[in-house]
Amino acid sequence: MHLDEIVAAKRSAWSGTRPPAGSRAGGRATPARPGAFAAALGGSEVGIIAEVKPKSPSKGDLLPRTEAVPLARTYAAAGAAAVSVLADTPYFGGSPDLVAEVANDPEVTVPVLFKDFLVDVRQVQLAYDCGADAVLVIVRAVDDARLADLLAAAGDLGLDALVETFTEEEVERAVRAGAQIIGVNNRDLRTFEVDLDNSVRLHRLIPPAVLTVSESGLNTAADIARIAAQGFSAALIGESLLTSNDPAEKLRSLRGVPIAQAVR
Template sequence: MGTILDRILDQKRKEVELLKSQPVIKSGSTKNITPLYDTLRQSNQLSVIAEIKRASPSKGDINVGMEPPEQAKLYEQSGAKAISVLTDQPFFKGTIEDLKQVRETVQLPVLCKDFIIDQVQIDRAKQAGANVILLIAAALPEEQLKALNDYAISSGLEVLFEVHNEVELKAAESLGAKIIGINNRDLKTFKTDLAVTERLASQIQNPDVMVISESGIKTNEDAKRVFQAGANGILVGETLMKSNNVPDALQQLIV
């Protein structure tokens, strides 16, 4: 059966084969967007990357009926510094079209949140207007991660490099990751613990590295906890997607 991550990656390999059979035009948004790294670096508050997330394997349906452009605009107006768009369809009910619509709507950096295992996915993300892609250390061997990281950067994209433990953090640092995402959720068990950010952020000595705490951040207290641990930003999906008052919920997370 394998872990949830194993099942997602199995499906992703099939998706990649399908993508490779279709032409991908290597172009992207011409919008003049401030890079995510600069946005994080210039802020003395905790920056919120607000996520468009319809569903997840652990929570099931979260907010299937929302319209991504409307949600993204609401995020932007409420103080988000970037928008993350889940583009995985089988497990998260997202699409690349969601990302295109969001890119057309906001002036913020847009992160393509997916399980990237091949260059063709990076080409597709750029074509859809992404400024940033996600690379997950738990998903691939270090050599492949380095090749994809280098390819994304050479394509003019930023990389959010996601780690969950010390071994993955060392891999991120060895390839010179400028934005490191610490996922509080174990992708093999989907258990979440904010102590992961506290533990790993304290080990990042390079002041030029920007740290994003991901998953499990729901309250003002959670936000303060990871900010005090050294996070420059947080990536929040479920809490905002479920909120009946997005502006208030988002403001509660800016500390």
């Protein structure tokens, strides 16, 4: 299983005139907070985007559904800058309803990222309806026209967009599309192999005014310090928190690393 398979399944699911089964149809329960996600990543220290991920193709089951909202509360209390929640069901065990439960919980006081494989602008509306503050847009999953459509839809609804890249060419596409938050994934979604050098290599291609997020493979304070030295604004961390015996303490151990002057 790899990205192409997931994207093909998403395109098939969203190809009809009606949203696929399992999509949340209700309206947003809380007011939109335009720019909240970006603002949370704009501090002088590397912000931690802590992930709620019930399972993964590479690691299997990670989190019982009943523990998802309590974990998000734990992340918020322990100082996470934001919480990422998986909306994909078949591959990652999440759902739009799970995003809504986290986003509308009064104890989750930080911005929420709707993390899915976006191929249709209706998914952006779905993220908004769930109460999310931002969406993940994976450059490799869409062409330039669809990338522009997704970013425009997010902007129209007051949602931030974390635009994920993996290669030099994808960073260039994200920059051309006007992305204001660019993520560099250290995990190759074709093979699921992780290489932290990917963040080191690609950060120099991103304009200084753009917020940057290093994703995947960040397990220790030394890893955070390494990306901080490159000027990254934030780190998206999932499995090292999800597999910890004490996620709150683990998160606290990763926080507080100041961002250095970006290396270009």
